[in-house]
Amino acid sequence: MLEAYKISFAHKKHSILENIDVSVKYGELLVIVGPNGAGKSTLLSLLANEAGKNEEPIFFKKKTFEEWDYRDLAHNKAKFSQNNSHDIPLSVKDVVMMGRYPYFQSNPHKKDFEAVQKAMEETDVAYLETRDYNSLSGGEKQRVHLARVLTQLDNEVLNKLVFLDEPLNNLDVLHQHRILHTIKNFTEKGNTAVMVLHDLNLAAQFADTIMLLKKGKVVAHDTPNKVFTKEIISKVYNFPCTVCPNPVNKNPLIIFGT
Numbered sequence: 683m684l685e686a687y688k689i690s691f692a693h694k695k696h697s698i699l700e701n702i703d704v705s706v707k708y709g710e711l712l713v714i715v716g717p718n719g720a721g722k723s724t725l726l727s728l729l730a731n732e733a734g735k736n737e738e739p740i741f742f743k744k745k746t747f748e749e750w751d752y753r754d755l756a757h758n759k760a761k762f763s764q765n766n767s768h769d770i771p772l773s774v775k776d777v778v779m780m781g782r783y784p785y786f787q788s789n790p791h792k793k794d795f796e797a798v799q800k801a802m803e804e805t806d807v808a809y810l811e812t813r814d815y816n817s818l819s820g821g822e823k824q825r826v827h828l829a830r831v832l833t834q835l836d837n838e839v840l841n842k843l844v845f846l847d848e849p850l851n852n853l854d855v856l857h858q859h860r861i862l863h864t865i866k867n868f869t870e871k872g873n874t875a876v877m878v879l880h881d882l883n884l885a886a887q888f889a890d891t892i893m894l895l896k897k898g899k900v901v902a903h904d905t906p907n908k909v910f911t912k913e914i915i916s917k918v919y920n921f922p923c924t925v926c927p928n929p930v931n932k933n934p935l936i937i938f939g940t
């Protein structure tokens with residue numbers, strides 16, 4: 683579904699990403715992990731075509747981003763970013779409705795209101811719908827923006843792609859799991875998700891594949907079982923850890939500081 687080769691990025695001769703190949707399949711949930719400053723957000727923005735242009739073209743459903751019609755692309759691909767504006771003088775439901783802008787000219791239709799309602803319920807912000815967005819807590823704001831991104835992709839298109847940059851920031855454990863289950867349901871329908879996460883145990887539980895970055899380079903790109911080993915993780919994070927099978931779901935369980 684998404685194919686990119688030799689992704690490189692530099693800022694004033696300072697290399698941030700070097701020769702990264704990424705290929706993500708239909709229905710795959712790829713999680714990008716790595717220490718602070720590894721280049722995860724930069725890679726995600728480049729893959730989503732929301733940062734500078736890579737020398738080699740990036741193919742999304744076999745077409746380069748330049749070949750896509752702008753509106754059609756917005757119905758096929760969405761991105762949740764880390765730096766959402768903290769000052770939006772709108773109600774919660776109006777912020778979520780922003781995700782429907784690629785669907786109507788001046789007035790939303792019944793389908794748009796339904797999509798907004800559905801996404802607000804999925805992210806548990808429906809009870810906040812009339813609240814002033816600016817009065818919300820950090821986690822509530824985060825969930826509103828996740829609803830906005832989900833509502834953008836609520837349509838009949840097959841095989842959609844969502845990018846999520848640290849979507850679990852500020853979320854409590856219930857909402858972390860709720861959002862991850864929503865994303866997993868999305869990929870199980872043949873859609874694809876590429877997500878940056880810091881929590882390695884949640885990545886191990888939900889990802890199909892893991893890309894581990896350090897200093898702009900890929901250290902490992904494989905299934906969670908292959909990437910999350912004591913040797914790889916303790917070396918990349920420069921911190922001791924133990925990896926054992928999770929007693930509940932048999933995924934790798936990483937315990938730091940041991």
Ligand SMILES: Nc1ncnc2c1ncn2[C@@H]1O[C@H](COP(=O)(O)OP(=O)(O)OP(=O)(O)O)[C@@H](O)[C@H]1O
Nearest residue numbers: 693698716717718719720721722723724725878895
């Ligand atoms: N515009 C820029 N100017 C200078 N340096 C930049 C710029 N954008 C990113 N960088 C640097 O590139 C590196 C990678 O940044 P990036 O945000 O992609 O890392 P990350 O892996 O997402 O980090 P974190 O886990 O801390 O969010 C960092 O060292 C960052 O300081």
